[in-house]
Amino acid sequence: MTQSLGYGLIGTGFMGKCHALAYRSATAVFGDVAAPRMEILCDTPEEKAGRFATQFGFQRATSDWRAVIDDPAVDIVSITTPNGMHKEMALAALAAGKHVHLEKPMALTLQDAREMAEAAARAPGRTMVGYNYLHNPAIAHARKLIEEGAIGRPIHFRGLVDEDYQADPDLPWTWRARRADAGLGALGDLGCHLVSLAVLLLGPVASVIAEMQTVHETRKLADSDERRPVENEDVASALLTFESGVNGLFSCSRSAWGRKSRIGLEIHGTKGMITYEQERMNELRLYRNDGTGATQGFTTILTGPAHPPYGEFVPAPGHQLGFNDLKVIEVRSFLKAIADGTLTFPSFADAFHYEAVIHAIAQAAESGARVRPEAA
Structure with missing residues (x-):
């Protein structure tokens, strides 16, 4: 086993805790x-940082x-701060020769993300962006199928990602x-996850036509x-039109009542189809166009030890993995790539394409024209 590496964490919110556990x-x-x-943890104020350092074992x-x-x-260095802080912190860490594990989205603007990807290409440190849904054994099996x-x-893609955390007016x-703090809205929070999965399963996106909507155009301040x-x-x-020629439908919403973490995927092919629902993240459904009409139907594949690395967590199907387990798989892949000198995935270079797609969707919605995502 290789030498242990020193680890620092910036940010202790939901994703900060997720990183620390992983x-x-x-x-x-x-x-x-x-x-x-577990060397050092950062948050503000100092008292909060100290409390979480003790809790997380730093x-x-x-x-x-x-x-x-x-x-x-x-x-x-893990960076799990609000989006507007990502660029400055990531560039500083890369310049200092650190390996950088950054939560998505990379940055507020595509130009900022480009600068970060270019800096990563020059830096000695490796990069990883926190698209942990990509590391689900069910998704890996879908790609294998x-x-x-x-x-x-493959001839058609349908994908949607919905949550209701902004549904209440x-x-x-x-x-x-606020754009200056968050950048894009549902696209930056949720849509990039869907893009990452679509690209993993079907390859890069070539062009988009789009529409956007702000459901609640104003909100009251909390204290007035x-x-x-x-x-x-x-x-x-x-x-969506993929470079392979496959066409697809994409939808994301942060105002979808009743949806907590829905990522729905359908990949249609000439001989069958695959469907997946994130709210049932340990299942994959497969339809094969074989047999007679009396026997045809969907097969539900329940992930288990036959779908690596599920078996590293639990030796039996049906016990199920969770969101935090996917982050453990992500961290292991990052640590192993650093130790072995191999490529990380998804790196800043990979994540730049995901962000180029969501920014192309925003641009297409504003212009009414078909837009090609910018190349790295």
Whole structure:
């Protein structure tokens, strides 16, 4: 086993905790990567940083994010802060020679994401962007089925991602409604996940036609009756054309009542189809056009040890993996790639295409024209 690497975390919200748990668990689950040294955690105020450092098992705490990057004991930096802070922190960490594990989206603008991808290409450190749905064994099996021709030649894609965290019109205005702080809305929060899965299964996107909608155009501040504008989209829809020639439908919404973490996928082929629902993330449904009409139907594939790396977590089907387990798989792949000197996935270069697609959707919606995503 390779030498242990020092680990620093910036941000202790939902994804910060998810990262901390994953870096502490990867060695115990897989056994083929060295356990990172939990060196230093950053958040504000200092008291909060100290409290979470103790809870997450870090040796030290700070309220200065540059102290994490400048620390010679730190080799890997996780950045799980609000979107507007990503670029400055990631560029500083890359310049300091660190490996960077960044939560999505990469940046507020596509130009910022391009600068980050270009910096990563020059830097000695490796990069990983937190698209942990890509690491689901069910998704890996779907890709294997497509590559093996189980559904014939892919001909059509349908995908949607919905949540209801902005469905209530009485929710107060937050930084997520402001372009300068959040960038895109539903596209940046949710749509990029759907794009990442579509690209993994069917390859790069060549062009898009799109529409966007802001459902709740203003929201009240939490502590007053003042209303502020919502500057980004609640809903986006698009027609996709993949470089392979496959066409598809794309939809994302943060105002879909009843949906908590829905990512629905359908891949239609000349001999069958595959369907997947994130809210039932341990299942895959496969239809093959064989047999007689009396026997044809969907097969539900329940993930288990036959779908690696499920078996590293639990030895029996039906016990099921969760969201945090996918982050453990992601972290293990990052640590292993660093140790073996192999490519990471998804790197800043991979994630740039996902962000180029969501920004192309936004541009197409604003212009009414077909738009090609910018190349790296």
